[in-house]
Structures are given as C-alpha cells and as structure tokens.
Amino acid sequence: MSFPEFAFNNVRRNLRAYISYFLSSAVMVMIFFAYSVFIYHPDISHSDFGKYIATSMRIASYVIYLFSFFFVLYSISAFLKARNQEFGILTILGAQTRQINWLIFLENMLIGVSAIVTGVAGGLLISKLFLMVSTKIIGEVELSFYWPVKALIVTSSAFMLLFVIVSLFTLLFIRKKKVLELLKGSSMPKKEPQVSWLLSIFGAALLVTGFVSVCGEYSKNTLMTAALTGIAGTYFFYTQLSVIIVRLLKKNRPFMWRSTNLIRISEMSYKLKDNARMLFMVTVVTAIACMVSSVLLFMSQSNRELYDHSPYSLVYTVYDSNNDKPDLMPIADEIKAHGADYTELKIELLHHLFTLNGNTKGIDLLPVSKYRLLSEQTGLPGIQDVSEADAVLILCQTTNVQNYKDFANASLQAKSNLKLTVKQTVNTDILPFGQFSSPFLVVNDTMYKKLQQDPDISKVTRYLYKVPAWDGSPPSLSDPEVIAGTKLFEWNQKKSKEHNWNYGLFSRGENYQSSKQATSMMSFVGVFIALIFSISSASFLYFKLHTELNKDQRMYQAMSKIGLSPEEMSRAATTQIALLFYIPVFVAIIETLAVVVPILHGLNQTHIMSPILMTAAAFTAVQTVYFLIIRSRYVRSLRKIMV
Structure with missing residues (x-):
C-alpha cells in the first residue's frame, strides 16, 4: 500500500468525523464561488448600481475567505488533537517525523481538494438561481447565465492556497509533542480549572466599560471603545468569570447533590474552561451577525414607516422664495400622464433665528391657519388657538428631533426683538414634508406677518401633492408612483444644478x-455571511464534542457500572451540550441589546426592540436545529457504551 493510499484510507475510515468539516468547507467554497460569479459577470460593468453591489459582494467574499482560514485551521487542529494516540503508535512503529507530516499534509489536501471540487460543482448548479434571486431581491435587471471561467480560477486558486497554507501551518501542532504525550492522547488527566481573581475583576470591568460607552453620547470613539472592551471582556468572561460562577454553584451543597447535578456541574467547569477560546470565537461571530442583522431589519422597517408616515406623494421645495414662481408644469404633467388626479397645497x-440658552438656533415657523389645512389632509x-406671544412646538419623530428638544417650554428672542414662549409640545409620527420634515413652531397668524418683515429671515415654500390613487401599500418598481417619481427626481437634479441647488424634490415612492x-x-x-458564520459555529461545536467523545464514553461507562441509568446520562449530557450551544447565543443577544439599543436611541430612533428580538429568535431557532441534530448523534453514541 502506497503512502497516498494510506492517507486516503485514513480519511475514508474517519469519514464520520470528517464529514461535517468537509461539508462546511464545501459550503464556504460554494458561496464564495457564487459571489465571484456575480462579481465577474460581464453585464455588471454597465450598471452603476451593479458596480456598487459587486464591490459590496467583493468585500463579503473577503470576509468569507478570512473566516474560512480560521475555520479550517481550528478544524484541522481539533482533528489532529483527537488523533494524537494514532500518531504516537506510528512513531513507535518507526515512522519518521517527515513521514507523519507528509501523511497529515496529504489528508488535509485530499479533503481540501474534494471540498473545492464539490463547492465549485454546487456553485455551478446554483449560479443561475443565485443570479436570478440576487437581482430580484436588489431590484436589478435579471443577469443572464455565462460560463464563469474567471470566477472558477479565482475560487479554485484562492482555496487551494488556503488549504496548502493551513496544512503546512498545522504541522507545528505535532512537532512540539513527545511520543509519550502523543500516546496518552486525550486520556491524560485534566488539572482542576484555574482562575485568577485579578483577571476576573479586570474582565468584569471591561464589560462594564463597554456598556457605559454605548450608553453615552454616540460617536466613533465610543463605538470603538465599546467594541474593544466588549470583545476583550467576553474573552475573560469565558476564561475566568465562567469558572468562578461554576465554583459558586459547587458551594451550594443542596443544589449539587440533587439528581445528577453533581455530574453536570463538575463536568461543566472543565468543558467551559477547555472550550473557552472556541466559545469566545462563536460568541463574537454570532454577536456581529446578530447586530448587523438587527440593524438591517431595523432599516427595512424604518423605510416602510417613512413611506407610511409620509402623506404626500411628492413634496417640491423652493429654498429661495424671492425668485420668480417656479415651473410646476412638469410635475403636474407627469402625474396626469399616469391618469391620476391630485391636489396641490402651497x-x-x-x-x-432665535437666542436659546445663550446660543443662536434656527427653526421653521408656520402660521396656525396653514397648520390646520395640513392637519385636515x-x-x-389638532391644536387650540394660539395667542400672539405663544407658540406650539411640533416634534416630528425624525433623526434630528433631539436638536429641537431645547425649544420645549422655552422663551425665544428673535433678532427683531419679538418674543415667543413655547406653551405646548405636540409629538407626532406623521411627516408632513416627507424626509425633509423637521420639528417646527406653529405661531399666531398676526405674529407670523410681523416676523415676515424681518429682512434677514429666509423663506421656504413647499408644494405638497396629494395623489389618492397612489396612497396605500408601498409600491413596486413598476408602479406609476415610482416611475413618475424617478423621472421627476432626475428632472429636478438637472434643474437644481442650474439654479445653485435652490430646489428640492421628495418623491415618496422613489425614495422608498x-x-x-x-x-x-x-x-x-449579510444573509450569506450570517449563514457561513452559523454553519461554522455549529461545526466548531461538533468538532469539539467529537474530539472529547472517547473521554466522555469512558466516564459514562464507568458511571453506568455504579448505577447511572441511560435516562440520567441523557439528561446530564443534554445539559452540557445545551450549555455549549446556547451560552454563546445568549451572551451574543445580551451584547446586541447592550450595543444596538443605546446607539439607535442616541440617533432618536423608536420601535427598535422588535427587529432585535426577531433577529435573536431567528438565531436561537437555527441554533436549536443544530443542537437537536448534534445532541441526538452524541447521546446515541454514549448509549452504546452504557452497561
């Protein structure tokens, strides 16, 4: 039997252990290849938005490739650790170090090449579907299928290089160990998990610092501080704080001696300590995916709310009202071209500008008569009559609403020495001027006329177009509201350039x-990156459990001889596996809440809990599926050795 045949037989006989790693690697290759098919599509270069999408996908592919490197490195090191005893026996039988290294390299490359071939083949099968679905989701013209030679070369070369580098790097794991260490393998007794109170306090302080940072005023520095302290604090949570928590549980004697808690808690301290780095990595990956998914879902919901809360289909704004009356005929003609009736409100x-708390701040003013017209439509x-010296602050819930909170219940001094006192504040979700809406003051008509006399005041005129036929659910790309809005937006862009950007057009459908x-x-x-992270996280846990399977089998077999039933074994093992699967998700959800909620609150966003909870539920559901599958296989393996 030749050496390559020996390596092939080793992989074939350990297929159950390698299958998860092989499939995960193949999925990574397949998604990377699908992205490459899109990036190098010849029609992408003819679309401006397509170029932007291709750039985003290229960045995503880099993330996938970088993560694939660490995934493959960790997976191979886990398999090598499980086979230490095998390598020790080969050494005693006369195998030289270079021969063992060559065997490991051949096995890794055999799996790597197989994963590349399988991934590329799968990518070719789904590439047409991928192009169709991707263009459908992002609203681009459907891309035709082509023979992706460049994508094939880039994917095969990139992952072949990755597997070669990782295979060479993992040889260091074997060289440093002596024959006796290899022969003992995973049967070497473990020491009691050690913990440092100083590092534990330091880790807790890092977590508190990160939370305090995101709760403060939002900025890039606070976000960076929260990220660094949060990640470092999470590492110390698993390596130090988790051991302290288990020790505290052990001191509760009534709890420890109840049912099989003694087995669960005692073994938990070892598993948490041994898997600290793996749990840390899974937590960080899950937290990032959860945060990004929550923000994207929030953006999607906010976009829908902006449409629903914008009562006018078109808002045309003239920022220099001293000019001649603007040409509004193109707007009217475009609406009529689609057979729709409309009403126009000027x-x-x-x-x-007012003096407020020693600072000069500006705000829009609207006479109460015009406000009532707006209110009717x-x-x-509704608001009561406003006296000449009073004003009502209308707080539209937009991103800049925080800048206007100081106007509430304040006395305002204008440059013309006229004074206003804000007697009432009205909060509303309705955006009467679409995305251009900002909080404004409603004043008495007489006061409004007096303020008009100020030569330094700037005037803004808005033309609001109500199109009943276009109201209702958000439109698709082919609906008249979007088609008309897109044409008018392009028309306004050209006109604004000619008139020094004194005109602005908000099209509700086009903006949506x-x-x-x-x-x-x-x-x-993001979905495909999250999918990669999710599959890889489950594979990490599976590899770790498979590595420790032999040790756990010996422990449960010994305990079954002194009376441990299969049902008690199943409950104890299930608890331990559940902790490994759900602790990272639970910590990631807490970190997501601690980071995303304060940041979005700082940006004056509301209704932010629902997207976070939906994302958390989705990740928990996916993790539960992995847990049930792996738990079933693991417990079945343990049942075979029960007496």
Missing part, C-alpha cells in the same frame, strides 16, 4: 424603492 414657512394632531434596494442588497450579502 405652504410657506419662515426659517427664523394629513391627520396631524431606492432605500429598499440599498437595504435589500446589504441584507442579501
């Missing part, structure tokens, strides 16, 4: 679809 506002909250395209594209890329 609203004039003043942008006035849009459903804005543009935001939806961007969010859908990011979600599409």
Whole structure:
C-alpha cells in the first residue's frame, strides 16, 4: 500500500468525523464561488448600481475567505488533537517525523481538494438561481447565465492556497509533542480549572466599560471603545468569570447533590474552561451577525414607516422664495400622464433665528391657519388657538428631533426683538414634508406677518401633492408612483444644478424603492455571511464534542457500572451540550441589546426592540436545529457504551 493510499484510507475510515468539516468547507467554497460569479459577470460593468453591489459582494467574499482560514485551521487542529494516540503508535512503529507530516499534509489536501471540487460543482448548479434571486431581491435587471471561467480560477486558486497554507501551518501542532504525550492522547488527566481573581475583576470591568460607552453620547470613539472592551471582556468572561460562577454553584451543597447535578456541574467547569477560546470565537461571530442583522431589519422597517408616515406623494421645495414662481408644469404633467388626479397645497414657512440658552438656533415657523389645512389632509394632531406671544412646538419623530428638544417650554428672542414662549409640545409620527420634515413652531397668524418683515429671515415654500390613487401599500418598481417619481427626481437634479441647488424634490415612492434596494442588497450579502458564520459555529461545536467523545464514553461507562441509568446520562449530557450551544447565543443577544439599543436611541430612533428580538429568535431557532441534530448523534453514541 502506497503512502497516498494510506492517507486516503485514513480519511475514508474517519469519514464520520470528517464529514461535517468537509461539508462546511464545501459550503464556504460554494458561496464564495457564487459571489465571484456575480462579481465577474460581464453585464455588471454597465450598471452603476451593479458596480456598487459587486464591490459590496467583493468585500463579503473577503470576509468569507478570512473566516474560512480560521475555520479550517481550528478544524484541522481539533482533528489532529483527537488523533494524537494514532500518531504516537506510528512513531513507535518507526515512522519518521517527515513521514507523519507528509501523511497529515496529504489528508488535509485530499479533503481540501474534494471540498473545492464539490463547492465549485454546487456553485455551478446554483449560479443561475443565485443570479436570478440576487437581482430580484436588489431590484436589478435579471443577469443572464455565462460560463464563469474567471470566477472558477479565482475560487479554485484562492482555496487551494488556503488549504496548502493551513496544512503546512498545522504541522507545528505535532512537532512540539513527545511520543509519550502523543500516546496518552486525550486520556491524560485534566488539572482542576484555574482562575485568577485579578483577571476576573479586570474582565468584569471591561464589560462594564463597554456598556457605559454605548450608553453615552454616540460617536466613533465610543463605538470603538465599546467594541474593544466588549470583545476583550467576553474573552475573560469565558476564561475566568465562567469558572468562578461554576465554583459558586459547587458551594451550594443542596443544589449539587440533587439528581445528577453533581455530574453536570463538575463536568461543566472543565468543558467551559477547555472550550473557552472556541466559545469566545462563536460568541463574537454570532454577536456581529446578530447586530448587523438587527440593524438591517431595523432599516427595512424604518423605510416602510417613512413611506407610511409620509402623506404626500411628492413634496417640491423652493429654498429661495424671492425668485420668480417656479415651473410646476412638469410635475403636474407627469402625474396626469399616469391618469391620476391630485391636489396641490402651497405652504410657506419662515426659517427664523432665535437666542436659546445663550446660543443662536434656527427653526421653521408656520402660521396656525396653514397648520390646520395640513392637519385636515394629513391627520396631524389638532391644536387650540394660539395667542400672539405663544407658540406650539411640533416634534416630528425624525433623526434630528433631539436638536429641537431645547425649544420645549422655552422663551425665544428673535433678532427683531419679538418674543415667543413655547406653551405646548405636540409629538407626532406623521411627516408632513416627507424626509425633509423637521420639528417646527406653529405661531399666531398676526405674529407670523410681523416676523415676515424681518429682512434677514429666509423663506421656504413647499408644494405638497396629494395623489389618492397612489396612497396605500408601498409600491413596486413598476408602479406609476415610482416611475413618475424617478423621472421627476432626475428632472429636478438637472434643474437644481442650474439654479445653485435652490430646489428640492421628495418623491415618496422613489425614495422608498431606492432605500429598499440599498437595504435589500446589504441584507442579501449579510444573509450569506450570517449563514457561513452559523454553519461554522455549529461545526466548531461538533468538532469539539467529537474530539472529547472517547473521554466522555469512558466516564459514562464507568458511571453506568455504579448505577447511572441511560435516562440520567441523557439528561446530564443534554445539559452540557445545551450549555455549549446556547451560552454563546445568549451572551451574543445580551451584547446586541447592550450595543444596538443605546446607539439607535442616541440617533432618536423608536420601535427598535422588535427587529432585535426577531433577529435573536431567528438565531436561537437555527441554533436549536443544530443542537437537536448534534445532541441526538452524541447521546446515541454514549448509549452504546452504557452497561
């Protein structure tokens, strides 16, 4: 039997152990290849938005490739650790170090090449479906299938290089060990998990620092501080704090001696300590995926809410009202071209500067008569009569609403020496001017006329177009609201360039679809990265459990001889496996809540819990599927050795 045949037989006989690693690697290759098929598609270069999508997918492919390196490295090292005894026997039989290294290299490359071939073959099978689905989700013209020679070369070369580098790197795991250490393998007795109180306190302090950072004023520095302290604190949580928690549980004698808790808790301290680095890596990966998914889902919901809360299909804004009357005919003609009726409402506002808390701040002013017209058409909250010296603050819930909170219940001094006192504050979700909506003051008509006389005041005129036929659910790309809005947006861009950007057009349908395209594209890329992370995390846990299977079998077999029943064994093993699967998810969800909620609150966003909880539920459900599958296989293996 030749050496390559020996390596092939080793892989074939350990197929059950290698199958999860092989399939996970093949899925990574397949997704990387599918991304490459899109990136190098010849029609992408003819689309501006397509180039942006291709760039995003290229970044995603880099993330997948980098993560694949660490995944393969960890997986191979786990398998080598489980086979230490085998390598020790080969050494005693006369195998030289270079021969064992060559055997390991051949086995790794055999699995790697097989994964590349399988992944590329799977990618070719799904490439047409991938192109069709991806363009459908992001709203681009469907891309035709082509023979992806460049994608094939790039994918095969990249992953072949990855497997070669990792295979060479893993040889270091064997060289450092002596024959006696190899022969003992995983049967060497473990020492009691050690813990440092100093490092435990330091880890707790890092976690508290990270939480305090995200709760403060939002900035890039606070976000970076929260990320670094949170990641470092998570590492010390698994390596130090988890051991302390288990020790505290052990001191509770009534709890420890109940049922099989003695077995569960005693073994838990070893498993948490042994798997600390793996649990840390799974937690960080899951937390990042959960945070990104929550933000993307929130953006999608916010885009829908912006559409639902915008009562006017079109809002045309003239920022320099001293010019001649703007040409509104193209807007009317475009609406009529689609056979729709409309009403036009002209609203004039003043942008006035006031002294507030020693600072000069500006805010729009609207006469109460015009506000009541807006209220009738849009459903804005009604207000009572406003006296000449008073004002009502209308707080539209937009991202910049925090900048206007100081106006509430304040006395305002205008440059013209006129004074206003804000007597009432009205909060509303309705955005009467679409995305251009900002909080504004409603004042008495007489006061409004007086303020108009100020020569330094700037005037803004908005033309609001209500199109009943376009109201309802958000439109698709082919709906008249989007088609008309897109044409008018392009028309306004050209006109604004000619007039120094004194004109602004908000198209509710066009804005909704543009935001939806961007969010859908990011979600599409993010879903596949999250899928890679999820599959890899489950594989990490499976490899670790498989590595420790022989040791656990010996322990449970010995305990079955002194009376441990299969049902008690099943409950104890299930608890230990559940901890490995659910602790990272639970910690990742807490970190997501601790990071995303304060940041979005700092940006004055509301209704933020639902996307986070939906994302958390999705990750928990996927992890539960992996848990049930792996738990079933693991417990079945343990039952075979029970007396």
